[in-house]
Amino acid sequence: MASIDLRPERVSGQMSGQVSGDVLDRAHAQGRLDHSIATTLLVIAAARVERQAPPVHAARQRLAEVYGATRLRRRLERESATG
Secondary structure, three states: OOOOOOOOOOOOOOOOHHHHHHHHHHHHHHHHHHHHHHHHHHHHHHHHHHOOHHHHHHHHHHHHHHHHHHHHHHHHHHHHHHH
């Protein structure tokens, strides 16, 4: 994961409060991004596990077979029509 540079800025007077707030804002934004990435990876992992579950996997295989057979039938029909 990326890290945020939290070293104090070398700014004098009134601006130092603003700089500190900017650093905190960047750190907060980085935390939100890290959380979003982690959540996305969990969703992807869950989807992969679900796709590999036996009933889902069998259904996907069956749909692939039907789709392949349908494409083959249509191609043969087109070839016989053009003769």
